[in-house]
Each structure stands twice: as C-alpha cells, then as structure tokens.
Amino acid sequence: MSSIEQKFAKLGTDHAPGQEVRQGDALDTALRGEPLPGVPVDFSHGDVNETAFGPAPGALEEFVEGVHRGGPQAYTEYRGAAELRDRLAERLATFTGRPVSSQRELIITPGTQGALFLAIGATVTAGDRVAIVRPDYFANRKLVEFLGAEIAPVRLDYLGHTDRAGIDLDHLESVFKSGVRTFLFSNPNNPVGVIYSSLEIASIAELAAKYRATVIVDELYSRLLYSGQTYTHLRAAAAADVDGIVTIMGPSKTESLSGYRLGVAFGAAHLIDRMEKLQAIVSLRAPGYSQAVLRGWFEEPEGWMAERTAQHQAIRDDLLRIFRSVPGLAIRTPEAGSYLFPRLPQLSVSLHDFVRALRVQAAVTVTPGTEFSPDATDSIRLNFSQNHAAAVQAVERLAQMIARYSTA
C-alpha cells in the first residue's frame, strides 16, 4: 500500500452515522426469527422532521432575508460576517461566563464538524500526539490520524460513577507528562451524555495550564441539560488559560439546524487566526446565506428551549425504563444531550452483525460503539431526538432483538 492508501484505509466511514446505506444488506451470519414490523427509526442522528424535532422557529425566515441581503451575505469574510460575529460574541460570553472578542476570538464554521477539523488542523501537525477520551466523538480519532498525528487515549469510567463523568485524571496527567500538548474532548460527552463535574473541569484546566497544553472542547450539547444538572464551561474555570482553549458549539443538534451546516469556535486568538487560514483553503467560509440563520441562535422564543428539553427528557426516561428491563444490559442515565450508550449483554454474533441484523430485521438503525472507542465492542449509540412513540416502539424491538441474540 502507498502511504496515501494507508492514510485513507484508517478513515473508514461505512459504520459512521448516516452511512449505513452503503453497507448493503448482506449478513455474514444467519438471521434469527421473523422480521419485527414497526415504523423504521434511524437513531444514528436526530430526526429533524416536524413529526419529531423540527428546526428552531424563524430559521428559514432568517435564511430568506439573508438571500435578499445579497452580495454581502454571500461573500462574508472567511471567518464569518463581522456584524453577526458581534452579536454572537456577546451571547456566547453570557452563556459561557467569560468575554469573547468578536474581532479576534470567534470564527463561524461549516458545522461543528468543520470547527473540529479547523481547530485540530490549527493545533496538530504530523508526528504530534493528541490526548483523546475513550469513548468520545467518532471523528476525533480520524481527524488526528488524517493529520499524521497519533492518539494518546484517556480512560472515561462512565459506568463507575454517577456524580461525575469519570475521566481518569491521573491518566490524563501521565499523558501530559509524556509530552502530549493537545487534549480534545466533548462535554457533555458524546456518546455517553454525561457532564464533567465542576471538579473535573477545574482539574482539567489546572493540568492543561501546568503542562501548557491546548484544549479543544466540543460543547455541542451544552444547552440541552436535564433537570437538576449544572454545567461548567472549561473556558470560565478559575485556572483556565484562555490562550490555550478553543470552545466549539453549534445549532445542529438541540436546535435541529443541521441542514444549514453551521458551527462556531471561540477562544485562543492565535488559533482562531490559523483556523481562518485553513478555512480559506478548505471551503472558504460557512455557507453565506446560512450564516444569517445564526441571528436567531440563543434568541429562541420564550420557553422554547425548556419545552424542547422536557420533551427529550420524557423520551430519555421511557427508553431508560425499557433498557433497564433487559437482563445483563448496563446503561448510565444521560445528564445532557440526546444520546444513550447502552452496554449490551454478551451476544452470540459480532457487534457489527448485530447492528446490521437490527437494521434489516427490526428497521432500527444504531451506531456501533466501536466508532467511539476500539474497546466499545459491546456498546451501541442511539440519538433519541426522535418521534417519541416511534422511538419507544423501536427500542422495544431492540430489546426483543437483544433477547434473540443474547447468549444468556
């Protein structure tokens, strides 16, 4: 294999969320039992149809106004329209509890995926090592590998705790001690939905400052917190070195605006500068007209976020009840976001075969845990931002499928 072939061999996407259609329906293993009829549910991503969680109100209207604004909206600076950055910087400062300079510390990106790529591309070069939590968002590993860097994994014992996320802080420090200078993590964690405690965040801030490490924190789900939860933004921690932190957010999930491809990154000015240079050659800018949609972000109608959160919490609780009735299955209650990450009981088929059988026999699409950690060969991720009734029925089918394929 040539070096470019090797590079891309690591970037497999067949099991990535949304790509299941490319797997085909061939199974290496015999199917057990009859098909389970029901409304198909694709838990690999949220359902943004109006029958589930449609886009935040006013988005399309802002877009259309943007189109009518014409040239200035189509051709913004690469880092995004200046006037829009002014608005957003203020709202993000209020939300996170620390000032944001709209001129120097903020860039608008094509989705949070774009923000992650740019942030990592601006920080990491070939031969570097990057600390990454296991499990965490599937693309992080691939981004690091594409840039010719290596992963230094950090354990997250999410099933062993209820009062904190469960990051192994000694492990993180030993990784920093070994020379790693970049740490990338999601909070709330994707795929588990746990929030790092204020003590965990304080420790991460202290360690990063002590070892002069850059921290890229993906806070995509930080607006969707369930009742009784509090959230600490890393950039606002007392020990935080703000010149070493980039925070990433976007309206693709809770606000269901993924179809517009919008994200933001804010923090360390020298990294935002580099991110803009990289944006210039990767895709020029976040889609110009779409940028206008961000005008309504953080300014949703009174009560809209609270209602959306309550709806998600109700689905979460119903699905947890079903999962907890499955013998041998372990699951932690998500504190934020819309993911469930159950650890399945031992199955008589491989995880990938089970996931495929689930899709073919029960019309239920989930993402295998191996996308999030090579160790997670017994877990699956579900995005439960779905039609409530359909999700409940789909997880009932899933429970039946587990019973069919369980070795117990």
Added chain:
Amino acid sequence: MSSIEQKFAKLGTDHAPGQEVRQGDALDTALRGEPLPGVPVDFSHGDVNETAFGPAPGALEEFVEGVHRGGPQAYTEYRGAAELRDRLAERLATFTGRPVSSQRELIITPGTQGALFLAIGATVTAGDRVAIVRPDYFANRKLVEFLGAEIAPVRLDYLGHTDRAGIDLDHLESVFKSGVRTFLFSNPNNPVGVIYSSLEIASIAELAAKYRATVIVDELYSRLLYSGQTYTHLRAAAAADVDGIVTIMGPSKTESLSGYRLGVAFGAAHLIDRMEKLQAIVSLRAPGYSQAVLRGWFEEPEGWMAERTAQHQAIRDDLLRIFRSVPGLAIRTPEAGSYLFPRLPQLSVSLHDFVRALRVQAAVTVTPGTEFSPDATDSIRLNFSQNHAAAVQAVERLAQMIARYSTA
C-alpha cells in the same frame, strides 16, 4: 518557529480575494493626487446582487422545498443525496461527453473550494510534489503546502499566444519525468480566462497517461464561453485515462450561487471514495438544504445562459477597450469566464501598495497577481461579473490611477 507555526506562515490570506477588509488602510507610501469619486466596485469576486448578476432563477424556491422535505434533505450521505447524484451524473455526462456513474464517480461538495481541497487531500501526501501552472488559482499552492507537499511549477505563456492557452508542454513532461505524479490546473484558466486548445488537452491527456499521473482539473468556468470559442473536456479526450482524472465544477460563478456553497467533483472512483472519507471529517457533507438547489443546475430557463454570457461579453469588451488604451499595459482577451488579468506598466510603488492605493483613493478593489504566481508582481486580477456601468467607470478610475503611479 514551531513546525505548525511554519505551516501556517505559508497560508497568509490578507491579500486573498474578499479579505481586503483585514488589511486596514495604512499605506507605506504617500498617496498621489486627490481621491477619485465613484461607485465602489469590488472586483475581487463577482457581484451577486440583482443590480449586477443575481442568482440563477429558481434557486431559493428549490432551497425552500428542500427545507420542507425535512430530515432526508438535512442528512444526506456524505457524498450527497443519491437521487440528486443520479440527476447530476446524467447532466454532467452530457455536458462533458463521457459517462459518469452517479453511484461511484460523483461527490457533492461545499463549493468548488471544498472539491479542490478534498481532491488534493485524496491524492497528495506529505513529501509529494505537485505540478501547478503559473499563474493559476491562488488556493492551489496553499492546499499543496498545507498537506506538506511541494510545488513543481509549469509555465503558461498566455501573453505569447492567441490560438491556445500557452502551457509549456515540454516543461510539463520534464516535471512528470522528474517523478511528479499529480497535476492540478484550471481550464478556463483562473486568473487569465484562456481556454486550453484541443491540442493542448490531448497532449496533457497523453502525458498524464504515459506517466500515470493523476490530473485534477478545475472547470468552474467551462459554461461561460464567449462567441466563437470551443472547449475540450480533459475527461473526454481520446487518450484520457479516466481512472486518473477528477473534474471539478460548481454553480458559484456563472450561476451566482456562491452563497449556497455548492460544488461537485466527478471522475476516478477510488479518489471519489477517498474524498467522501475526508469530507466526513472536514464538514460531513455539503449543506443539506443547499444541495436541493442543484436540482435546477444545467436546467436554467431557455436562453438564460446565452443572455448571461452575452452580458458578460459586453462588459469584457468595454473593459478591454479601456485597458488597451493604457500605455505599456498588456492584456489577453479572455475566452471564457469573468476574469481579466492585465499586466501593468512599470509603477513607482510596489504592487501591494498600488492595490491598496486603488482601494483607498478610487474605491476599486482588485486582487494582486502574486496570489496566482510569485512571478506576477506586475499583474492584477479583476472579476468583471459586475454591474456594467459601475465596472466601466471603475476601470476608468483604475486607468487614471495607473497613469498617476506609472514611471513612464
């Protein structure tokens, strides 16, 4: 400087089209004469306002229908919605004269900039050398350098010919002989607007096949051909090795749809596969709702393209008349696209100072030639897709400014 600092030092964007706002107005040199009043014209990109060249009809309507289609439109496969690829593959096959497999040979990208990044990222790795025409599109060089590869320049003597673009084919062969296996060029050429003759294209196809080189050809302007011009698509050349060619197009220019961020790449299936893997970590997909806009691409109303082309040709001819009246200025007649690339007479100030003076004193924004070739220290690029009258007056001011700063 650390290696990542060095990497980004090469990616400067201050002189890139559309980024002039970040340069400030400070001048290293004294301004000559009084300000020249007039409607400001930004020739760094096309004017997509309705007073100049507004978006192709039906685009916003297709977008809105896409939003109403909901989830399937927001969450397409990373390479773009399958049904849309079916439509586009057929049209692109007809347009270029060779079949395109919608399943295997086509990807929808965030703009043609996104397509270029993905194509080069899928082909080139650190330490490679890449053949690039001088002058050519400014981001090509930066893309290659970001990936840790090197440039092997190939001369284009565009002022020395009228019957062909003027590529030095012996130079190209010597570059292939030296081990280069990737060639990247735009046709029509950006910034010059010349079309490679069918003989030049045949030779490029033969050389690439002989040396088993991959060719990435940016055909962004290939729909906007002036009267009497013919165009040869590289992928349709008799000697073309279709497994080694990726063609890039998009509706951002002639069709004025840049605000939707759409492009396509089609050709070599193994490279399209890699491009999708890279897309998955860079920005997931071209904006979902925007993709719907491509449904109308190549199906504009009867006569719309012909009229748009005629309007551009009329502007071109008026601007050429003004430029040709400037003593010491050399310019080639563009055969396609909307760029002019005059070589200025000798000035008493640096090119960058002149470009800045032009903006400050005459409200005329142009892009310095050095963005397109390190040798083009005496040239500027203008995108003349502008309001006709405003463009003529702006180029008249430009001619006055040349007279003020000329050493002649």
